Amino acid sequence: MTIRVLIVDDSKFMCHRIQQILEEEPDCQVVGIAENGMQAVRLAQELKPDVITMDVEMPVMDGITAVKKIMANTPTPILMFSAMTHVGAQATLDALNAGALDFLPKKLDDIDSDKALAKIILRRRVRMVAQQAERLHKRKRIITPQPKSAAAFKNRSGKFDLILIAASTGGPVAVQQILKHIPAHCSAPVLIIQHMPGSFTRSFAKRLDEVCKINVVQAEQGDLLKPGIAMVCPGGKQLEISQQFNRCQVMLRDKQAGEIYSPCVDLTFMSVAKNFTGKTLAIILTGMGTDGAKGAQQLKKQGAEIWAQDEASSVIYGMPKAIADAGLADNILNLEQIGQTFDRLN
Known part of the structure; x- marks a missing residue:
């Protein structure tokens, strides 16, 4: 053709x-x-x-x-x-x-x-x-049949201590659409891993900060995870978290040989699985490839809840498909459903 x-x-x-x-x-x-x-x-x-x-x-x-x-x-x-x-x-x-x-x-x-x-x-x-x-x-915000009951949208403990959002192609619009639903009183820190050039992520964070109820910034080396603050990983960097004196902080490093993506969703997810002890929600949105699947497996072992965007609302059904195909998704939702659920979070 x-x-x-x-x-x-x-x-x-x-x-x-x-x-x-x-x-x-x-x-x-x-x-x-x-x-x-x-x-x-x-x-x-x-x-x-x-x-x-x-x-x-x-x-x-x-x-x-x-x-x-x-x-x-x-x-x-x-x-x-x-x-x-x-x-x-x-x-x-x-x-x-x-x-x-x-x-x-x-x-x-x-x-x-x-x-x-x-x-x-x-x-x-x-x-x-x-x-x-x-x-x-x-892509016109179709409401697809819910895979589980509305009650299942809430996690088992009723509260999340950390929210992870991962995306690639189609992500800037999808992230904005769901993030603006997080209420200002949200008590969970948010980490956003979006495949994007380094010259774009600061502008992306600024744009999100303008339209969202919570504060959004580009992550900096040593930043502490704080309630109601969303941090966007800088393009061209890898974001991991570490425990320092019972506090979680951001560790940024350059891309190493053999690493395809920077930022890489798998690396961030695996770091959270290793170093964060609270209840985590990981959301994998539209994007090409399978970045995030390996990390989601590790998060799942630590009791995290995993959501994947559905096919109909995804620009590229790659990253969320990998989650669904691996049986890792607790919920498969379209963007409107995720947003509606965020309205009730924390």
């Missing part, structure tokens, strides 16, 4: 480069090029592409406005190209909130220092986004 791509960028060089990289694969075809958001909206309706690559900063109509209009008129999987800057991070988060499915750095060097590998990553990401076309129609 041929993947039909619409490229949107006001740089002719970038359009040519993206087209060249994608069409090195025989099943990728660039069916159109738009120089601004207004052209993109029109061509999306005329050409019905399988995926759109979208720049943010453009004349006439910017990429964020174009995403909103396309998702309202002709919903299409959109991959944003973003500058790895503070401003670029804010714009990308806006685009994801508007309906874009994923993002990549605009410069190949920011994707990977190995340009050959960067090309492969770009093509793979376009394929992955294109595969979500059918799922777009399932």
